[in-house]
Amino acid sequence: MSITPSVLKYGRRVLVCCDPFLATTPDFQDTVDVLHKRGAVVRVMTDVVPELPVESIERAAAAAGEFAPDVVVGYGGGSALDLAKLVALLLVHPGPLSAYYGENAVPGPVLPLVAVPTTAGTGSEVTPVAVVSDPERDLKVGVSSPYLIPRVAVVDPLLSVGAPAGVTAHSGIDAFVHAVESYTSAVREVQWGEELPVFVGRNQLSSLFALEAVRLIGGSLRTAVNEPGNIAAREAMSYGSLLAGMAFGSAGTHLSHALQYPIGAITKTPHGLGTGLMLPYVMQAALPSSGRELAQIAQALGVAGSDERSSAVAAVEAIASLVSDIGIPVTLAEIGITEEQVPRIAELSLSVKRLAHNSTLTADQQTFERILRAALHGDRASLS
Numbered sequence: 001m002s003i004t005p006s007v008l009k010y011g012r013r014v015l016v017c018c019d020p021f022l023a024t025t026p027d028f029q030d031t032v033d034v035l036h037k038r039g040a041v042v043r044v045m046t047d048v049v050p051e052l053p054v055e056s057i058e059r060a061a062a063a064a065g066e067f068a069p070d071v072v073v074g075y076g077g078g079s080a081l082d083l084a085k086l087v088a089l090l091l092v093h094p095g096p097l098s099a100y101y102g103e104n105a106v107p108g109p110v111l112p113l114v115a116v117p118t119t120a121g122t123g124s125e126v127t128p129v130a131v132v133s134d135p136e137r138d139l140k141v142g143v144s145s146p147y148l149i150p151r152v153a154v155v156d157p158l159l160s161v162g163a164p165a166g167v168t169a170h171s172g173i174d175a176f177v178h179a180v181e182s183y184t185s186a187v188r189e190v191q192w193g194e195e196l197p198v199f200v201g202r203n204q205l206s207s208l209f210a211l212e213a214v215r216l217i218g219g220s221l222r223t224a225v226n227e228p229g230n231i232a233a234r235e236a237m238s239y240g241s242l243l244a245g246m247a248f249g250s251a252g253t254h255l256s257h258a259l260q261y262p263i264g265a266i267t268k269t270p271h272g273l274g275t276g277l278m279l280p281y282v283m284q285a286a287l288p289s290s291g292r293e294l295a296q297i298a299q300a301l302g303v304a305g306s307d308e309r310s311s312a313v314a315a316v317e318a319i320a321s322l323v324s325d326i327g328i329p330v331t332l333a334e335i336g337i338t339e340e341q342v343p344r345i346a347e348l349s350l351s352v353k354r355l356a357h358n359s360t361l362t363a364d365q366q367t368f369e370r371i372l373r374a375a376l377h378g379d380r381a382s383l384s
Helices: 004-008 026-037 054-067 078-090 165-183 204-226 231-251 255-267 271-285 291-301 308-325 339-350 365-377
Strands: 013-018 041-045 071-076 113-117 129-132 141-144
Touching (some): 013 054, 026 041, 041 054, 054 078, 071 078, 078 113, 078 129, 078 141, 165 204, 165 255, 165 291, 204 231, 204 291, 204 308, 255 271, 255 339, 255 365, 271 308, 291 308
Parallel strands (some): 013 041, 013 071, 071 113
Antiparallel strands (some): 129 141
């Protein structure tokens, strides 16, 4: 799939933010060659650091400013796409990047963005969010603005075929969490006369995308991990990840993500590992408040029972099985979290208000500590 027409419609000076390994692959080299043949001046930036420390982003933006691109391309996994978003932001609006943390702090359009995901995935190719690691803060932070949504997303499942099993598992379960959490997010009252929040809660359109993403990812993730060359599974995962991104880009995610931010910062573990680990516990806690939605998720996963309650329970069991089957740790203890860290993790998670208050569960210290302790010991039954 050629990205050239999508890129050149925005200009001839092209900055590409690409994962270092992918920059050496034939597919990427062919893409750059075609751009050159069509008259583009291309600068490839491979300084993509996992989890995106803020200093690496500002360094990349300074180097990009010397090149003065017309358009920025993100080519790779979530970190490459998010780096492209944030470089495109800082090329138009002056730093520091911290001025744009939170929701709706970006004052206007950024440089045109084209996103080419090679994993399935963060869904960043269609979302208004980029996530940053800031050493001055105890957890990762987000820059959330509709201006960060790429102008074009080029999604080619064949680009994900070479991803290692671990990358496929971590990115794939994160896409699944996006779908489940957007479908079980709170229905929120929106004041249409005011500036809208970036995440508006569950709605009819997001729910259509989310439930189809649950079906696709739930039915293909195991195969994509265990049979990396299975093209049908890769196609289902890419499409499912795209739909999940469209769902949570509107509705938002909630507690698995809020809790992962400090967990990931403490343990230095991949984002998808943390959200996937937490999802069964969050959904177990949400059974009383999201039973109807979980029952519909059970139908999408093909595990529905004879009534709403049994179906909702079956959905949580199916989610836990999927997480375990693809090699995600099932307890926080396995990734180094201790009992003493639980209160602080809960406190930090509560500070991520756009996520903490997007759940049907009460966002308070007691609720968060209860979920964390269940996940620490692998005791979902304690949440029933």
